[in-house]
Amino acid sequence: MRSEGTGPLGRVMVISPHLDDAVFSCGELLSAHPHATVATIFAGTPPAGHTTTDWDRACGFRSACEAMVARRNEDASALLTLGARPVWLNFLDSQYCDGSAGATAPQADDIAESIALLVTREQPDAVLFPLGLFHSDHDLAHRACLAAWQARSSQVLPGQPSPRWLAYEDALYRRMDGLREQRLAGMNESGVRASVYPVTWQGDRAAKAAAVACYASQLKAFGPGGYDDTADPEGYWSLDRAGLLHAAA
Numbered sequence: 001m002r003s004e005g006t007g008p009l010g011r012v013m014v015i016s017p018h019l020d021d022a023v024f025s026c027g028e029l030l031s032a033h034p035h036a037t038v039a040t041i042f043a044g045t046p047p048a049g050h051t052t053t054d055w056d057r058a059c060g061f062r063s064a065c066e067a068m069v070a071r072r073n074e075d076a077s078a079l080l081t082l083g084a085r086p087v088w089l090n091f092l093d094s095q096y097c098d099g100s101a102g103a104t105a106p107q108a109d110d111i112a113e114s115i116a117l118l119v120t121r122e123q124p125d126a127v128l129f130p131l132g133l134f135h136s137d138h139d140l141a142h143r144a145c146l147a148a149w150q151a152r153s154s155q156v157l158p159g160q161p162s163p164r165w166l167a168y169e170d171a172l173y174r175r176m177d178g179l180r181e182q183r184l185a186g187m188n189e190s191g192v193r194a195s196v197y198p199v200t201w202q203g204d205r206a207a208k209a210a211a212v213a214c215y216a217s218q219l220k221a222f223g224p225g226g227y228d229d230t231a232d233p234e235g236y237w238s239l240d241r242a243g244l245l246h247a248a249a
């Protein structure tokens with residue numbers, strides 16, 4: 001069911017690898033699409049006894065459990081600022097998948113299934129997912145979302161509402177030379193054509209900046225200047241795949 005007054009894309013669901021990526025990459029879009037859902041894939045907490053990682057120490061945490069509790073709180077505050085709602089999936093961040101304390105790496109198929117179920121449950125008008133430009137978790141999130149898109153598209157009957165699937169540029173990583181072009185070329189080789197999706201909404205830059213500031217522990221680790229890219233214009237890509245049914249324009 002489509003809702004009025006939710007922004008040009010209608011009801012939006014943003015798929016986020018970590019507890020910050022959706023806001024860093026799509027904060028202005030979220031500010032222009034109230035009542036959005038932000039589903040974070042790697043929001044799970046590793047088993048008790050897991051060793052603290054270098055990144056968590058840089059963020060100021062003494063344990064993985066403490067880190068994940070704080071990150072979820074930061075995410076809740078940031079999304080409240082933007083009028084969005086969090087959904088936290090329990091897959092583990094790769095930094096916790098070193099085999100210690102029984103922590104194992106999630107599989108793309110399992111993530112894809114969870115995303116497809118979530119889309120079926122939430123019925124958004126638009127699903128946004130990362131290009132997955134850098135970091136194994138971002139790449140995994142990207143591949144899982146492509147698989148979910150494909151699975152859902154093959155199940156949709158003609159005339160049945162289906163969300164529009166768009167890719168967003170991963171903030172911070174998109175500044176790294178050649179990664180975006182490499183990803184777009186790779187997608188093209190696998191039959192997915194991407195073209196720039198024009199931003200037709202008026203985002204609230206101040207609201208995005210306030211939301212970004214909520215991720216205090218992450219910002220501490222990125223350091224001064226390490227997240228300047230979040231203030232630059234956001235980038236979106238529409239996708240088309242031969243042989244798949246896709247969202248009505």
Ligand SMILES: [Zn+2]
Pocket residue numbers: 017018021135138
């Ligand atoms: Zn991330």
